[in-house]
Amino acid sequence: MVQENHLFAANLIFPLFIVDGDNQKVEVSSMPGIYRYSVDNLLREVESCMKLGLKAFDLFPAVEESLKDKYATESYRKGTLYLRAIEAVKKEFPEACVVTDVAMDPYSSDGHDGIVENGEILNDETLEVLGKMALAHAESGADIIAPSDMMDGRIGYLRETLDANGFSNVSLMSYTAKYASAYYGPFRDALGSAPKKGDKKSYQMNPANSREALIEAQLDAEEGADFLMVKPGLPYLDVIKLLHDNFDLPIAAYNVSGEYAMLKAAIANGWLSEQVILETLLSFKRAGATSILTYHAKEVLEKGWVK
Numbered sequence: 001m002v003q004e005n006h007l008f009a010a011n012l013i014f015p016l017f018i019v020d021g022d023n024q025k026v027e028v029s030s031m032p033g034i035y036r037y038s039v040d041n042l043l044r045e046v047e048s049c050m051k052l053g054l055k056a057f058d059l060f061p062a063v064e065e066s067l068k069d070k071y072a073t074e075s076y077r078k079g080t081l082y083l084r085a086i087e088a089v090k091k092e093f094p095e096a097c098v099v100t101d102v103a104m105d106p107y108s109s110d111g112h113d114g115i116v117e118n119g120e121i122l123n124d125e126t127l128e129v130l131g132k133m134a135l136a137h138a139e140s141g142a143d144i145i146a147p148s149d150m151m152d153g154r155i156g157y158l159r160e161t162l163d164a165n166g167f168s169n170v171s172l173m174s175y176t177a178k179y180a181s182a183y184y185g186p187f188r189d190a191l192g193s194a195p196k197k198g199d200k201k202s203y204q205m206n207p208a209n210s211r212e213a214l215i216e217a218q219l220d221a222e223e224g225a226d227f228l229m230v231k232p233g234l235p236y237l238d239v240i241k242l243l244h245d246n247f248d249l250p251i252a253a254y255n256v257s258g259e260y261a262m263l264k265a266a267i268a269n270g271w272l273s274e275q276v277i278l279e280t281l282l283s284f285k286r287a288g289a290t291s292i293l294t295y296h297a298k299e300v301l302e303k304g305w306v307k
């Protein structure tokens, strides 16, 4: 009766890795229980999640090295793996909520989220690539587009591009406060998307800063974001709370790959009990997030911890 916060299936978004081919289901070595699926197996995975009441999915592609280039052209090519996956999920499960990731890194031969020239990121030139990518996702049936690139001005640019093409009902979940974090390691293993040179510190946020997140959030809100996301989650609960207290937009938290790997490793060793999973997810609700992207989404429903 007096419990202040509850976690529901509706709060959860399940990130899923996809790969080309048939009948593929390959475990990510640093993320036990998490797999890269070919589209046929992705549909079966989505089906079993939907039966558990999990309805929102965020797709991430593992792209063959030979398809990558400086301008990430594979990201919006007609018939590419990612677009086929969106279409297949929406066709078979129209009531599923498909969140798509807009960023160049899985398709970039430089492994960066922007176009690289002379060791620097070209912000405004990158927006054009992101615009083509977002439009291709919307045309394939995406419900929510989540730009994870951290280029300046991309929310306004994408909103205009989507509206001008008849997609004003497609939402934007902005990675508003995305930190230059070492917690993304297992994700980059899963996709083979680590930067070939340098780091992402010129566009992702400094882990020492929280007030800067207010500037990012203000810009995103003015440019038309529908959600503000904080990423990673657990080390940045203060930032989730800060954005929640200062903005009326829904707040999302990304419980990232390294946070997942950390708990799974400790549980596998018998150093922590499985209860830490629910405790962690509840902390995001307490801090003010309504939407939680987490690799634990399916297991907490399977175990009956969340309904």
Ligand code: PBG
Pocket (backbone or CB within 6 Å): 101, 102, 103, 104, 105, 113, 148, 149, 183, 184, 185, 186, 187, 188, 200, 255, 256, 257, 258
């Ligand atoms: C890149 C992107 C990253 C994640 C989601 N989108 C990694 C990065 O910025 O290098 C990380 C997610 C995770 O670690 O679970 N656009």
